[in-house]
Amino acid sequence: MQPDPLTQTFSALADPTRRAILARLAEGEATVNELAEPFDISLPAISRHLKVLEAAGLVSRTRTAQWRPCRIEAAPLKDVSTWVERYRRLWDESFTRMDAYLTQLQKGDPDARKN
Amino acid sequence: MQPDPLTQTFSALADPTRRAILARLAEGEATVNELAEPFDISLPAISRHLKVLEAAGLVSRTRTAQWRPCRIEAAPLKDVSTWVERYRRLWDESFTRMDAYLTQLQKGDPDARKN
DNA sequence: GCTCTACTTAACAAATATGTTAATTAACGA
DNA sequence: TCGTTAATTAACATATTTGTTAAGTAGAGC
Incomplete structure (x- = not known):
């Protein structure tokens, strides 16, 4: 069973990389590679951070060609x-x-x- | 090295038991046993939750005889x-x-x- | 079809978190 | 001093998190 929504939200926010991703997304949509650019960690790691944010409802994603633009959800x-x-x-x-x-x-x- | 303060705070809040402890402490000071009473987990587990809250600066403790009254820190x-x-x-x-x-x-x- | 770009999934390693029971510390009080 | 109450620390098991590299999927464009 998965945790309650607030727990999931706080867990998602309890990581500086994920908070930095949200800060970037507050300025507008961005692709995964754009989001990964400032960080010194691998792309799969970013991909998983986005999965956590998405599971917490903090990020949504659409599909445009081979890009997956991410959007912040408030x-x-x-x-x-x-x-x-x-x-x-x-x-x-x-x-x-x-x-x-x-x-x-x-x-x-x-x-x-x-x- | 330990995480930055905000990360520590969000981590501390990312647990329903700890949030419930804070909700209780918002009503006033309480001892460890009083805080543990509503929960179905062992006293050492509560003691460790309090340690996490204290490390995050969300709780402070004084000493009165054999009791350690806990107080919320805002x-x-x-x-x-x-x-x-x-x-x-x-x-x-x-x-x-x-x-x-x-x-x-x-x-x-x-x-x-x-x- | 082939290749490039964008991104995810798989498999793994290491660190952290969370719970347990048993033992320990500390103060009170008869 | 000895037992009781309050709480912590120790030792341990298990689950989750977070990162890695390598392999896989999917669309774009020649």
Whole structure:
């Protein structure tokens, strides 16, 4: 059985080569050879990285003659964003202050609104 | 040599047990046994998951008698948020429209401001 | 058909990750 | 001091990941 989607996404992102590939694809479509060019690893290795990204839904591919242009797919990144936002209050100062403010209001503190 | 921080963070998050541990810690500190309770795996396994989270800077620990209360640390999550925000335009409709608008403006389209 | 280009698949090696049970460390408390 | 509780470390098995080189597939173009 394969892992849940978020696990697959995080696994796919847990590799600098794959994140670099995504960064390149954010600028537009590219073929496998174009994607491989900046890296010091073999083409089959790149091909497998793309397979991982594709399995995670982060990349889709079409076929044009002998080329397989790759395109970035955003949906899983949106899921990552949604996931991490649940923790924003832990690092965001203004969120923390608003949180405290709302808590005070909820407690019925009449002075809370003065803050 | 160990991997770069972002890689370490994504690797740490690429496990459902570890994400569940973080979700629990977002509600407040907890001891190792408390964290282990919901899971069907051995305590040493949990201990190792915590070690991975700690190495990634996602968890810190203090010492109180024989307990080691764990606390969530937000900094790496903020880095994840920053990373993924670079791709927001790829999934965010309103961002896409704003992007198109700015592109039009940049082209010097005098009608762009009417949109 | 033959060859070139683009890319994937196969077979393998090495490293890393994840779980287990058993043994160990450390502090508390009767 | 001795037993209990909390947690880690050790030793081990197994699976997954990531890379390699060599071989295979598929379309383009002469």
